[in-house]
Amino acid sequence: MIRVRGLTRRFAGKHGSVEAVRGVDLDVAAGELVGFLGPNGAGKTTTLRMLTTLLRPTSGQARVAGRDLLTDPDGVRRRIGYVAQSGTLAFDYPVREELEMQGRFYGLDRAKARSRCSELLAELDLGELRDRQVATLSGGQRRRLDIAMGLVHSPELLFLDEPTTGLDPTSRAALWDRIRGLRDERGMTVFLSTHYLDEADALCDRLLVIDNGVIVASGSPDELKRSVSGDAVTMTVHSGASAAGQVADGIDGTSDVAVDGDVVRLRVRRGDEALPVLLNALRDKDIELASVTVKRPTLDDVFQSVTGRSLHGEVAA
């Protein structure tokens, strides 16, 4: 659905040029829900604006929804929807009118625009708000209307730029359900940008991690987390910590075993598989545990392992 090679965008600035996107390659298959994860200024919006024909690439090639981005931008535009970071809604119109106007803008006749509008208002749970002025909607309701606007012409592919920024946790979770619904019920392909780790983790099938205009990692949230040094196991024993350390060290697939007082720490590739083996081996040696915890790496650990920085700005210790 999307195939991009060597996409680059340079901006001329007062102090020389800024290379916002530096040779991005990416592929998205039909029906995928893909997240573009990166810190502020990483190049997410610039990439999205290029892929949606709003900004001309400095160099590179792309096919988007089966059309060439450079030679057939109109073809691309007809097949995609784009919901920008700050919506483009006019505030003093009623919801229904705003959506119908968007339908007319895309060439639907009046009757078709009206039926499409009713369908979308129901799908995005905005039916009861159809006669309300846009200015009176809550942040979450407005974001749902933004998405309805992006769907009016039944695109195959929807781009969402930071769809839940500024929403409270309940509205964010509700919007995630709607976005999943687009993929599950309509088979749509969704490409969204985010700088929220929890959003990337909970919502996306696959992630492309971008930093300084370059894709630094890609994979499903689980694959990415697994690529980082494995799960951390922390055990507290009643007695015999050094013997417990030796037992842990002798098990296949453990690493970084460290004993500190009553506490034994180690790493394993997969905690769910290693833990039963470890517990049985300790029981065989009559070593009793007071507690055990397994901590899986987070997406921030992934970001730190490839960039040396936390996604939210701190330098990794």
Ligand SMILES: Nc1ncnc2c1ncn2[C@@H]1O[C@H](COP(=O)(O)OP(=O)(O)OP(=O)(O)O)[C@@H](O)[C@H]1O
């Ligand atoms: N029109 C422009 N002129 C000059 N520099 C720009 C322009 N647009 C973006 N940039 C620069 O390009 C880089 C990438 O910006 P971009 O908006 O794509 O990042 P982003 O990942 O979307 O960030 P955010 O999450 O804050 O929206 C930044 O350094 C930004 O300052």
